Amino acid sequence: xxxxxxxxxxxxxxxxxxxxxxxxxxxxxxxxxxxxxxxxxxxxxxxxxxxxxxxxxxxxxxxxxxxxxxxxxxxxxxxxxxxxxxxxxxxxxxxxxxxxxxxxxxxxxxxxxxxxxxxxxxxxxxxxxxxxxxxxxxxxxxxxxxxxxxxxxxxxxxxxxx
Amino acid sequence: xxxxxxxxxxxxxxxxxxxxxxxxxxxxxxxxxxxxxxxxxxxxxxxxxxxxxxxxxxxxxxxxxxxxxxxxxxxxxxxxxxxxxxxxxxxxxxxxxxxxxxxxxxxxxxxxxxxxxxxxxxxxxxxxxxxxxxxxxxxxxxxxxxxxxxxxxxxxxxxxxxxxxxxxxxxxxxxxxxxxxxxxxxxxxxxxxxxxxxxxxxxxxxxxxxxxxxxxxxxxxxxxxxxxxxxxxxxxxxxxxxxxxxxxxxxxxxxxxxxxxxxxxxxxxxxxxxxxxxxxxxxxxxxxxxxxxxxxxxxxxxxxxxxxxxxxxxxxxxxxxxxxxxxxxxxxxxxxxxxxxxxxxxxxxxxxxxxxxxxxxxxxxxxxxxxxxxxxxxxxxxxxxxxxxxxxxxxxxxxxxxxxxxxxxxxxxxxxxxxxxxxxxxxxxxxxxxxxxxxxxxxxxxxxxxxxxxxxxxxxxxxxxxxxxxxxxxxxxxxxxxxxxxxxxxxxxxxxxxxxxxxxxxxxxxxxxxxxxxxxxxxxxxxxxxxxxxxxxxx
Numbered sequence: 001x002x003x004x005x006x007x008x009x010x011x012x013x014x015x016x017x018x019x020x021x022x023x024x025x026x027x028x029x030x031x032x033x034x035x036x037x038x039x040x041x042x043x044x045x046x047x048x049x050x051x052x053x054x055x056x057x058x059x060x061x062x063x064x065x066x067x068x069x070x071x072x073x074x075x076x077x078x079x080x081x082x083x084x085x086x087x088x089x090x091x092x093x094x095x096x097x098x099x100x101x102x103x104x105x106x107x108x109x110x111x112x113x114x115x116x117x118x119x120x121x122x123x124x125x126x127x128x129x130x131x132x133x134x135x136x137x138x139x140x141x142x143x144x145x146x147x148x149x150x151x152x153x154x155x156x157x158x159x160x161x162x
Numbered sequence: 163x164x165x166x167x168x169x170x171x172x173x174x175x176x177x178x179x180x181x182x183x184x185x186x187x188x189x190x191x192x193x194x195x196x197x198x199x200x201x202x203x204x205x206x207x208x209x210x211x212x213x214x215x216x217x218x219x220x221x222x223x224x225x226x227x228x229x230x231x232x233x234x235x236x237x238x239x240x241x242x243x244x245x246x247x248x249x250x251x252x253x254x255x256x257x258x259x260x261x262x263x264x265x266x267x268x269x270x271x272x273x274x275x276x277x278x279x280x281x282x283x284x285x286x287x288x289x290x291x292x293x294x295x296x297x298x299x300x301x302x303x304x305x306x307x308x309x310x311x312x313x314x315x316x317x318x319x320x321x322x323x324x325x326x327x328x329x330x331x332x333x334x335x336x337x338x339x340x341x342x343x344x345x346x347x348x349x350x351x352x353x354x355x356x357x358x359x360x361x362x363x364x365x366x367x368x369x370x371x372x373x374x375x376x377x378x379x380x381x382x383x384x385x386x387x388x389x390x391x392x393x394x395x396x397x398x399x400x401x402x403x404x405x406x407x408x409x410x411x412x413x414x415x416x417x418x419x420x421x422x423x424x425x426x427x428x429x430x431x432x433x434x435x436x437x438x439x440x441x442x443x444x445x446x447x448x449x450x451x452x453x454x455x456x457x458x459x460x461x462x463x464x465x466x467x468x469x470x471x472x473x474x475x476x477x478x479x480x481x482x483x484x485x486x487x488x489x490x491x492x493x494x495x496x497x498x499x500x501x502x503x504x505x506x507x508x509x510x511x512x513x514x515x516x517x518x519x520x521x522x523x524x525x526x527x528x529x530x531x532x533x534x535x536x537x538x539x540x541x542x543x544x545x546x547x548x549x550x551x552x553x554x555x556x557x558x559x560x561x562x563x564x565x566x567x568x569x570x571x572x573x574x575x576x577x578x579x580x581x582x583x584x585x586x587x588x589x590x591x592x593x594x595x596x597x598x599x600x601x602x603x604x605x606x607x608x609x610x611x612x613x614x615x616x617x618x619x620x621x622x623x624x625x626x627x628x629x630x631x632x633x634x635x636x637x638x639x640x641x642x643x644x645x646x647x648x649x650x651x652x653x654x655x656x657x658x659x660x661x662x663x664x665x666x667x668x669x670x671x672x673x674x675x676x677x678x679x680x681x682x683x684x685x686x687x688x689x690x691x692x693x694x695x696x697x698x699x700x701x
Contacts, residue, residue: 010596014332021339021354029351035622038351041614042342049335056328084390084556085381085591092563092584099577108564115563119384119556120391137561141568149215151572 004064011057018050084119091115103156108138163519167290170523173219175531180223183216184528187227188535192543194228195235197550198245202232203494207376208562210368210502211569218506218521223528225502229495230282230532233475234540237274238547241267242402249439250474253446257459257466264462267402272409273467275540277420280413281472282533284424285431285479289486290526293515296487300512303488305619306629310639312613315490318433318646319602327650329598337606338613340365340586347611348618360578368501369570369583370607375494376566377587378594380559390556404541412464419449419465420472427473431480445473475533482529486510486522489612494601497608505573 025046028039079086095111102110112134120126145151174180187209194205209228213221236251241258254274261270303311316338320330343354344364355362384390413420423445430441449469450459459466481496489511491497503510508521515522550558570583590600620629631637 006596024354024356028353031349031351033349036348036618038346038349038353041346041617042339042353045335045338045342049332049339052328052332052335056332059328082385084384084387088381088384088559088563089588092567092587095564095567096577096580096584099580104568104571108568112560112564115560116557119387119560120554133557133561138564141565144212145568145572149212149572151214152575153568153571154577 004060007056007060008064011053011060014053015050015057018046018053022046022050087118088115091118099154099156101157103159104153105138105142106156106158107154108142109134112138166519167523167527170520171527173520174223174524174527177220180220181531183220184223184227184532185535185539187224188231188532189227189539189543189546191228191231191233192235192238192536192539193231193546193550195232195248195251196238196543196547197235198239201248201379201495202229202235202250203498204376204379205232205235206495206498206502207372208565208569210498210505211572213502214505214572218508219524219528221506222503222508222521222525223531225499226525226528227532227535229478229499230475230529230536231539231543232495233282233478234275234278234471234536235543235547236474237271237278237471238540238544239551241270241274250442250477251470252439253442253470254467254474256446257461257463260460261462261467266462268405269408269412270462270467271402271540271544272404272406273412273464274471275404275537276406276409276413277423277468277471278475279533279537280420281424281427282475282479282536283530284421284472285428285476286526286530286533288428289479289483289529290523293483293487293522293526296483297512297515300488301516303512303635304629304633305616305623306633307635307639309613309616309620310630310636310643311488311490312609312616314639314643314646315609316602316605317643319493319605320599321646321650326597327647329596330602333593333598333600334602334606337603337608338610340370340603340607341610342614347615360576365582365586365607366574366579367504367607368498368573369579370586371498371501371604372566372570373583373586373588374590374593374600374604374607375498377563377583378590378600380563380566381587381591382594384556384559390559391554393552393554402544413468416465416468419452419468422448422452423469423472424476427476428480428483430473431477431482432484433480441473441477442470445469479529482525486515486525488512489514491605491608494604497604500608 022043025039025043028037028042030037030039091111091114094114095107099107101107113130116130116133117127120130142153145153174184190209191202191205194200194208195202205228206225209224213224216224232248233250236246236248237254237258240246240251240255241262244255244259246252246255258270258274261267261273316334320327320334344362345352352362426445426448427441430444446466446469449465450456453459453463453465455463481491481493484490485496485500487510489500489509491500500510508514508518566583567580570579571577573579590603593600593603629636631640
């Protein structure tokens with residue numbers, strides 16, 4: 001996925017990120033004590049990040065100018081290649097967003113079942129297999145944490161009402 | 163001291179619960195090490211949440227089991243299928259797999275197993291002897307020395323992180339920045355919180371590490387649909403009876419190789435950033451150079467199995483020396499191990515062995531005892547491993563993703579930690595894809611607060627910045643840091659000089675010049691430019 005073009009984009013992004021953070025570091029309160037201020041270390045880190053990102057930008061730009069146009073054209077974001085990763089991101093985000101309502105047990109089972117089905121396929125046999133895997137795995141872990149390790153996992157609105 | 167060792171030994175070895183937990187930990191480590199795509203770090207991460215409710219000694223014994231088991235687990239898959247389970251068993255494949263294919267699988271597995279055992283034992287002895295002495299030395303370190311040591315640890319990680327040092331440095335700086343977010347340790351002032359109370363508390367250490375490493379790894383594992391749906395291993399393997407007696411005799415007959423490789427492993431483990439992935443190849447290379455039958459290497463040579471396996475288990479002991487004595491993690495695994503110790507309110511450092519001798523020696527004895535479990539459980543782990551490899555990766559990844567969420571929540575009982583894991587998981591995934599090494603970032607996260615604390619202490623004690631270069635240890639670490647950054651450039655220059663001397667017929671030829679300075683012929687469109695060490699010059 002990497003080439004000079006992508007490195008240029010990343011370097012610019014890192015420069016913008018560093019800029020925003022350096023700007024925000026001016027909001028860090030100074031308590032007036034002796035010694036190193038609270039904003040000193042992060043600023044050192046961020047300025048070093050600016051320097052390194054600039055070097056990366058310069059290097060990538062110079063390489064971009066010297067290699068052939070054909071090599072530079074090779075960079076393209078192929079979303080199909082990242083389909084499974086995007087599915088995982090989406091499902092995990094959904095799982096987290098609904099955690100307060102569904103709880104860890106129901107939410108976890110639905111998350112694993114949904115992810116297994118989206119990644120593995122939709123046939124009848126597979127759906128039954130995925131359902132079993134999700135119920136057994138999450139049910140087992142939920143029991144280990146709740147009863148074995150005494151961790152109070154999010155109960156969720158549904159189980160609470162029920 | 164002897165009393166303390168006896169007491170610590172009794173707390174680990176005479177408690178059946180602790181022993182049982184260590185056994186389970188070792189089995190988990192063996193499996194994690196054996197499954198290709200999983201790593202020792204993943205094993206440590208996945209076992210960690212189960213130790214929350216345990217006593218410190220039980221938790222530590224379990225983690226030591228995973229740690230030791232992980233280093234030995236890789237040999238099962240690399241020998242039986244030719245696929246290394248972990249990077250620390252890559253060199254074992256060179257001779258282990260050919261020996262299995264030549265009809266001696268029992269001996270091959272036995273050699274790997276017992277070399278790991280003896281290598282681990284040698285490193286355990288060195289660990290007990292050296293760690294307290296190094297910690298004693300560490301007590302003399304001032305904040306200047308500590309800060310310089312952290313700089314050295316970070317730079318050496320960057321220099322070992324591959325071709326693109328700039329990306330390694332950026333990753334390290336991003337890790338240091340992530341450690342800055344939240345209230346600062348010295349003044350308690352909020353930084354980069356953007357009005358969020360959760361961010362004000364800072365990012366907890368383990369959700370960041372689990373996100374960066376485990377979450378992103380799992381996403382990479384399921385990226386290819388076809389591979390994700392297929393069973394983990396296509397090459398079928400059968401459970402094999404290990405030839406213990408013959409293997410022990412053979413390993414002990416090759417004692418020089420065993421000891422040399424173990425010391426290579428220990429030394430590599432002590433070095434920050436250099437782990438089992440390097441030591442096993444170094445030891446294999448040295449064994450080959452020292453052998454009278456070099457031609458046998460690659461075809462099932464006995465010494466080709468003993469060397470990498472002894473070295474990778476010895477690396478674990480070496481890494482523990484540095485971690486326990488100075489609190490500096492050597493690599494990703496030890497960084498996560500430090501997180502695991504912190505869960506049990508144990509912060510490794512120079513004063514730890516003096517302040518908590520029972521726990522410290524408990525760790526050493528657990529490391530020692532875990533090797534016996536490793537030998538005892540290998541046969542059972544082999545059967546389990548064969549079962550697990552029939553499961554497709556997408557099933558394992560989905561279940562483990564949910565498990566990571568439960569484990570991270572159990573850490574502080576707040577949902578925000580799961581969001582942190584998710585956020586850093588996304589960052590880690592894109593960093594992997596964009597060619598940024600993760601090890602410097604992980605070490606940056608682990609060492610960031612320590613670096614800031616020590617530089618603040620140094621400035622608080624004295625305004626004299628020259629102390630960083632006038633104190634001998636600080637100067638030594640800073641010189642080592644500079645050397646570690648410049649060494650890859652030196653290696654490149656050496657490579658180019660070799661090409662210049664041996665390849666180029668006409669040394670003034672433009673193509674030859676570009677080979678010398680660029681390491682390879684210039685591509686089309688190079689024009690009148692050459693690059694040297696990443697900098698472009700106009701001819």
